[in-house]
Structures are given as C-alpha cells and as structure tokens.
Amino acid sequence: MAVQKLPIAKAINESLRTALDNDPKVLVMGEDVGKLGGVFRVTDGLQKDFGEDRVIDTPLAESGIVGTAIGLALRGYRPVVEIQFDGFVFPAYDQIVTQLAKMHARALGKVKVPVVVRIPYGGGIGAVEHHSESPEALFAHVAGLKVVTPSNSSDAYWMLQQAIQSDDPVIFFEPKRRYWDKGEVDTDAVPGDLHKAVVAKEGTDLTLVAYGPMVKVCLEAAAAAQEEGKSLEVLDLRSISPMDFDAVQKSVEKTRRLVVVHEAPVFLGSGAELAARITERCFYHLEAPVLRVGGYHAPYPPARLEDEYLPGLDRVLDAVDRSLAY
C-alpha cells in the first residue's frame, strides 16, 4: 500500500529501509542502532533484515562515527549516521566542520562525501541536560553542509530519501518530541524540492515561519487566532541551509508581517538571518519589524522549567499581537 499512516519515527525507519533496499552502498551507523534499534527505536528491525555489515553498531565515539563515515564515503559508500542526541554531536563537530563540509571543495570537486548525519533534536520530552537542544544554526553557518528538518511523517520519509541521494553532506535534524505524531506517507508520491519551504496553512494577516517541532505549535496558534478573526499564514521552512527566502518573501509581500518561531536561542539563530534578509527584500512591504520567538540566551533549563523556555502557543500569539499592533 502506497499510502500509510505512520508516526514520524516509523516514517524515518521506512525511509532507511527503502534506502538500504535500493542501494547496496547505503549504510546505517551509530550507537545502539543495531539490536536495540536506537534509543528512539527509529532503526528498529533494520539490522535484523540487513545484517551487521550494513546496520552497524559503533563504538561510543561521535568523532569516530563521522570520521569513519567520511572514509567510507570516500570509498563509495553512502553512510547514514545517527547521533544519539543533539547535545552529543559536539565531539563530531570538528570532523563535520573541518573535514566533511570542506572535502569536496578542497579536492576541487574530484571527490564527494555523501554522508547524512541524523540528529534527534529539540526539547519538550522532560529529559536531562544535553538531550533537548537545538543546535541547527551552528551547522547552517558552515558552507559545505546542508541542513534540513522535517515536521511531519511525509517529509520525514521523503526528505530523508532526498538527503541520502544528495551528493552533499546533509545534517538531518529530527524533531524528537514529534516522533510519535502520526501522518500520511505516500511512498509512491513525487516529492517536492528538498530545500523549498511549503505553506502549511494559508492566511492573509501575518506570516508565521517555523520548522521541525515548532510547525505544530504555529498551526495551533493559527487556529486559535482564527477564532479571533485573524488569518495567519504558516510556512514550514523545512530547509535551514539553503533557506528558501523566496517563499518567505512571497508570503510577506502578501501579509506584510513576519514572526519567526524556533526552539533554538533567538540570538544569532535562523530567525535572525530571516529577519535580516526579509527586511532587505521586503522593506517597503513590512508594516511591522520582523519579530522572533525562541529560546533564551541561557543554558537549556532543567526539565521542570522547559515549558517556560520553549516557545508555546501563548508566546507565539503574544508576538502575533505585538506585530499586528504596529
């Protein structure tokens, strides 16, 4: 059956399964991805079906995981590596930034390093520290990397397919608190461009831009605003690098107001880049300054406080009201 209703975690599992089936060069690597199926069970059953040679439990060394994946890619493989949690990617940050991102350019285009780094990210699951962070801007800032994040099951399936097929290294951020949200996946569909934003809900009064876990919050905010007679457009950005400024520009030229929402700290985050670009592109269209809703410039708080730190419905609506009040 081509159309199935799947949670995001299962959609990613199906996507990996399809990739392993279609291309013998695809490998899945990471800590606990084999027998256990990953701490989130995203790789459940893959090792059983594809063997230890292709679904590889690695030593607990993130730099080693990414560094050896680079070597495997140079040999012609397409490794899809899993970093167990967002906060654990930093031992691999050096390999990702100094090696993975630059190798194609350094070799004057003669080698390709098609490595996908999957990272469950974001908060809202009541975890201990280092398990709830949103470091996407730290990767988007690096030329040579592509950074994407799905917000729903269909995108989770298709964007991962496209990331694996890409000849560029792709950092694939998975919204871990949405892993169990179900959505329809049509495995026979023709997917859209990996790096294009999509309109998740049309509206006329203000544009909300979000990605990953915050798309759901923004859709809820739009529904709540609707009851008060405000028509909000919600854009699911999907790709952080490259970023689809054209789509945001098009929406803002219509609504004349923009609020960007992400879990990551506001300071120097994706919203800062969008605010700068859209101000430049839509200066005469804007009725209000671009506003941002996101995390604070403080360490991610302990779980009992994370609901205060994370952008929720009320904080998004507050920013919407402030924008509309201009």
Place this chain on the structure above:
Amino acid sequence: MTVDSADSTAAAQKAQPPRKRAAAKKSAKKSPGKTAAASGTEQLVQLLTPEGERVKSAEYDKYVTDITDDALRDLYRDMVMARRFDAEAVTLQRQGELGLWPSLLGQEAAQVGSGRATRDDDYVFPTYREHGVAWCRGVDPTNLLGMFRGVNNGGWDPNTNNFHLYTIVIGSQTLHATGYAMGVAKDGADSAVIAYFGDGASSQGDVAESFTFSAVYNAPVVFFCQNNQWAISEPTEKQTRVPLYQRAQGYGFPGVRVDGNDVLAVLAVTRWALQRARDGEGPTLVEAFTYRMGAHTTSDDPTKYRADEERASWEAKDPILRLRTYLETHTDTDAAFFTDLDAESETLGKRVREAVRAMPDPDRMAMFENAYADGHALVDEERAQFAAYQASFADGEV
C-alpha cells in the same frame, strides 16, 4: 635484528655521579614519561646502521629479499629527489613564492620506505608533510605546492594516485583512513590503507578513536607514526609516558618501533604491516623513530626550544648518508651514479621552481566553485552578487 639506540638523555644520566643521579630520579618522578617516552633506548628494528652496515634480522629480512642493489639505488634516488624537492620548496618560501612550507628534512627514509611498501591499489592518507610519500605514489610534486602558494586548498584528485589530500587538522585523517579501510573490507578487496600522523597527533582523540574503530572492525589499516621528536616546540615526552608503539597493545593490535632513518628497515616493517592488513589480520601501528632536522614549518624557529647538539647527533644518523655509505662500500655503485643523480635532482628543482613561478592566481570566481556538489541557492545568489559587483568596475580599473 633489534638494537639499543642510546640517546643523549640516558647517556647523560649514566654519566652523572650518584648524588646527581638521585636528584635526576626525583625530578623524573615529577615527569614520569620523560625517559620511557622520548628515549631511543627502547628496542627498534634496524637493518642498516647509521654507519652503513647491513645487520641481519630473522624477523624482517624476508620482507626485503627482492631488494637488489639496483632497488637500493632506486630507494636512494627517491630520498635524494624528495630532499631536493623539499629544499627547493623551502627556498621558494624564502623568496616569497610560497606562503608556508613544512619541510620533511630528515624524514626521507621513513617516507620513502613506507611509500615504496604500498601497492598501487592501496590508499594513503597523509598529513601535510608527506612529500616523500607523495613522490613514491607518483603525485606530481608541483601539485603539492598549490595550497602552500595559496592558489587552492588541496588541489589534486586523490583517486589518481590513491593519495588523499593533505590534512592540516592534526589526526583527523586517521579516522578517514579507518573508514576507508572498513569499506575495503566490505568490498572484499585485498588492498590496504595507510594513515600517516606524528608524535603530536598521537595525543588527539581522533587518533585514539581510529585505533578503537580499526581494532573493533579489524580494518585493514596501517597507522604509520613518524615520531620526529618534536610537535612544533613540544618534545614527545609532552605527549606520552610510554613509547608510542606500545599504545597499540592496549587496543589489541601489534605495534613496532622501527629506525625511521633506515629506509630498508622501514620498507620491511611497512611491508609486513601492510601484508597483515591484506591477510585480514587487522591494524598495525608502526612508529618510525626519526628526527625533524628542520623547523616545523618555515614560520618556526627551533632555536627557541632545542639545542644545536641534538640536531648534530641526528645528523650522524642521516637517512641518505647511511645508504650512500652502504652503496659505496658494499655495492658496485660508481661515482657517476651519484653525479648523475645530483644533476637529475637539480633538474627537478628547476622544474619545480619554474612551475611554481608560472602558477597563476585562481580566477576570483573560483572561491564559489565546488562549495557544494549539488549546488546551493545562497552560493548561487552570492556568486551573482559578487560578479555584478566586479562588473561594476568594468569601465574603470579592476
């Protein structure tokens, strides 16, 4: 055979009167690694002494039985050519033609011996100092100069000679080599991979992780550590309290220390290690005990941190000199061989000099090229902006 190579520290300690020895012991306690890590008192494999005498080795002679006098002359030629190329590059840096140059002076035997041990289908992951290995792999020497002249950041196709790009971040390439070797094993090929690194890199986490991964997956990789005694200004004792080759034991694979200034011993030991990899016996660590005769790079000033006497003591162990002595004493190599080689190496120097001076600056648009394999909207946008900005000067001076 294996011999004891006493170093100056050990000799100095022996020569001290008892009371001073006790004091030295006390200070050694504070820095326990000093004696064990940096000394050459550990046994090392040697087939050719610094005096140019061939010594027998029950274990390693069998790996060089095919090395005829002609083959020895070839190795000698490789070392001379590598040294001449290197000297030319240093000169070119002094003349302002290169921004920087990391000299291999003193490490010719370690690089030629190991480089000549590899097969065409093997894969090499170098640091940024493996000019002699590059020579053995057939890489055009002028290709190595591009990044040091500042016209590219790598600049050759690694797959042409199975010689990866120079890696400047210390130790990173050991993981790439390990991953590549894991791929070789998956492919069922009998190629081997060799990863170069230095005594300084031995402290890097990536090197430790590459040891772990290669051991766990039994990857066909040889870790070739050129212990040249100095990581810029830091002696090996700042990196380790055990001899580096012994690190392998903790990971479950063999480690061997070889006289890195003995091209024949390096060839034998590396052939042995590569054969282990081909035979599915997994990784090996080779520590080539050698000496960086020159500065770390042309920007470095070794007079700030090491004594001239130390260099002088290593000059007596020069890798080229000892093979020349052997060739002159024990083979029918005539004087013409050496004069012809001098002329050939001068020709190489001239060719490199001319090639570098003729090396054009890249087109300014090149900085946008190959940032991505599949393209990137922002790069396209910024490239167009930059081109338009440049075009705005079209009427005036550019």
